[in-house]
Amino acid sequence: MEDLAMAAAIGTLFGMGVFQMLRRDLVKAAMGFALLFNAVNLFILSTGAYRGASAPYTTNLADGKATSDPLVQALILTAIVVSFGSYALLLAMVNLVSRRFNRIDSDEVKELIN
Amino acid sequence: MANNMFLLGIVFLPLVGAVLTVLLSPIVRNNDMTDLIVNPLQRWVAFAANLAAWACSMVVLRQALDSGTQVYAMGGWTPPFGIVLVADSLSALFGVMATTVTMLATLYMAQCWDKCVNYPAFVTLALTMSAGLFGSFYTGDIFSFFVFMELMVLSSVTLVAISDDRLGLEAAFKYLFISGTGTLLLLLGIAAIYATFGTLNLAHVAEQLQALEGERPLLARSAAVMLVSAFLLKSAVFPFHFWQPDFHTTAPTPIHAVLSSVVVKVGIYAIIRLMTLWFTEEAAIIGQLVMILGVIGIFFGSFSALRTNNGKRLLAYSTIGQIGFILVGIGWWGMHKNELALAAAIIYAFNHAFVKSALLMVMGLVSSRNSLKSAVLRPHDNPTVPPPIIGIGTEIPPIIGWLWLLGGMALAGVPPMNGFISKLGIVQSGAAVGDWLVVFLAVSSGVLSLSYVFRTWQSVFQQKREKDNAPEDGDKPKFYVKSFGDSTLAPTLLISICVVLGLYAQPLVEAATRTVTLLQDPNVYINAVKLFGG
Structure with a gap:
């Protein structure tokens, strides 16, 4: 059941993220970026966190209980920091772009075409 | 085996430098002293840090070639549990390329008067970018590869966004956005690898893949697809190339020199690593893919460089073409297991870094004497566009023109420059595998690169400057940004490296050949890391 809910959550987030990211509104596109990163983080979580019900303490390991994998959570922690950093940078740049161009439609931000 | 401290130094020293430059910036603020003391001091700290990293990387290269793979286990955690830095000869060669170019780019930065270099964060970001760059060449763990790569990408994005060129922001x-998509692919691939093998250590994954003997678990092949596309995107290979000319052209010159010559090689390095260490069974398919993309890239790059109207953009397009040559070499190795082809690709990657960064610095020297530091090549009537750089070369020291000429010869592969050696290697390996069509296409595009480099040389360094070039006061827009005092030392050093590598290519060729012999057997890498764990 947990697996199914997890898969549904990852799939929904991916779908929403891709849809938002392809929008012309730059703010919505940036939100899509954040959603996609969350989808990937959940995917990483799903690769190990539900291998066992109990926490990975040494006593549990000694008893031979199936424990969840602690490494994936450390991995996501790093991935969250990285994605949060890029999201903040992206929003800062959306802010600058909107001030310079007075609009946030990606079709109208096209000074680079030469 | 003991930890190799030099290996740590390559990644750690730029980070130390970054912290020092941050600490330096608040000493004096909003004061004339900032311009006089703090900014130059920051730049020289950056140069010192990168110089130290360069020295360390040379030592590591020597050790890796003489006594085999070097390992550093972070925090004393032995592999596969901890994160390791590994320098086999491939990492060491690419690392020396990266540190040399970055060190000389910081030297250029130390003496250039681009406005954005004076921002307090600029030097710090340049140092974190080089730390991420060196780290991604030396790391032995796929997840820390991702972290180093993101460090590099985020720093370079910020550096370009604060560039003097106002298009830099866009x-x-x-x-x-595009690199974020690539990062997502990379992260998905890493997660798939972790789900399948339960480890992230390159050598440990490789060991388990080898034990499967060609049988592949469900997620392994999709992981390969995601990783390869992410690396192709980061290297700006043909279908994913569209961001590269814009991003590189608008970058400040010292950053452009690093981006266009070394940063694009990170993906190349990762693809070589993937094909030789992990997916040896699939190397033929990946090889075929990258060879076709490489040939398209060679042509796309050369023709776009011919028709573009901007000097820096010309060099950025030319990078797409040169990356194509490297991919063709890798592809031939994957398809035919021809050792010469992979050695030629490595030599090509090594040589191209010096040529391209030297040419970019020369173009930066020329264009920073133009209004708005623009490198527009041809005359035009558009008042909103800065004037062309025609004839600026006749008003500056003639050595800059000769540097451009020598660099252009190296780019096109004219002896005695090092470009000749790399093109010769590609042609020889093409003859060995009998792929004459691709050899013909590659050589003919070499002629194209000769034409665009020499055409630029003629118009910039030979023609007379148009007198109405300088906009008058009044209703014409003001283009002039104060710019003077750029250094010619760094490009001169880079071009002399090119000449030396062209005349005395034997050590590089021998190192590359030995690297390929070691790469043929993934066990060399696996055992080195495994033995270190004890």
Whole structure:
């Protein structure tokens, strides 16, 4: 059941993220970026966190209980920091772009075409 | 085996330098002293840090070639549990390329008067970018590869966004989106690898893949697809190339020199690593893919460089073409297991870095004497576009023109420059595998690169400057940004490296050949890391 809910959550987030990211509104596109990163983080979580019900303490390991994998959570922690950093940078740049161009439609931000 | 401290130094020293430059910036603020003391001091700290990293990387290269793979286990955690830095000869060669170019780019930065270099964060970001760059060449763990790569990408995006060129913001924004997509692919691939093998250590994954003997678990092949596309995107290979000319052209010159010559090689390095260490069974398919993409890239790059109207953009397009040559070499190795082809690709990657960064610095020297530091090549009537750089070369020291000429010869592969050696290697390996069509296409595009480099040389360094070039006061827009005092030392050093590598290519060729012999057997890498764990 947990697996199914997890898969549904990852799939929904991916779908929403891709849809938002392809929008012309730059703010919505940036939100899509954040959603996609969350989808990937959940995917990483799903690769190990539900291998066992109990926490990975040494006593549990000694008893031979199936424990969840602690490494994936450390991995996501790093991935969250990285994605949060890029999201903040992206929003800062959306802010600058909107001030310079007075609009946030990606079709109208096209000074680079030469 | 003991930890190799030099290996740590390559990644750690730029980070130390970054912290020092941050600490330096608040000493004096909003004061004339900032311009006089703090900014130059920051730049020289950056140069010192990169110089130290360069020295360390040379030592590591020597050790890796003489006594085999070097390992550093972070925090004393032995592999496969901890994160390791590994320098086999491939990492060491690419690392020396990266540190040399970055060190000389910081030297250029130390003496250039681009406005954005004076921002307090600029030097710090340049140092974190080089730390991420060196780290991604030396790391032995796929997840820390991702972290180093993101460090590099985010720093370079910020550096381009604060560039003197006002288009930098838009280009950086565009790149951040595209690179973010690539990062997602990379992260998905890493997660798939972790789900399948339960480890992230390169050598440990390789060991388990080898034990499967060609049988592949469900997620392994999709992981390969995601990783390869992410690396192709980061190297700006043909179908994913569209961000590269914009992003590189608008970057400040010292950063452009690093981006266009070394940063694009990170993906190349990762693809070589993937094909030789992990997916040896699939090397033929990946090889075929990258060879076709490489040939398209060679042509796309050369023709776009011919028709573009901007000097820096010309060099950025030319990078797409040169990356194509490297991919063709890798592809031939994957398809035919021809050792010469992979050695030629490595030599090509090594040589191209010096040529391209030297040419970019020369173009930066020329264009920073133009209004708005623009490198527009041809005359035009558009008042909103800065004047062309025609004839600026006749008003500056003639050595800059000769540097451009020598660099252009190296780019096109004219002896005695090092470009000749790399093109010769590609042609020889093409003859060995009998792929004459691709050899013909590659050589003919070499002629194209000769034509665009010499055409630029003629118009910039030979023609007379048009007198009405300088906009008058009044209703014409003001283009002039104060710019003077750029250094010619760094490009001169880079071009002399090119000449030396062209005349005395034997050590490089021998190192590359030995590297390929070691790469043929993934066990060399696996055992080195495994033995270190004890």
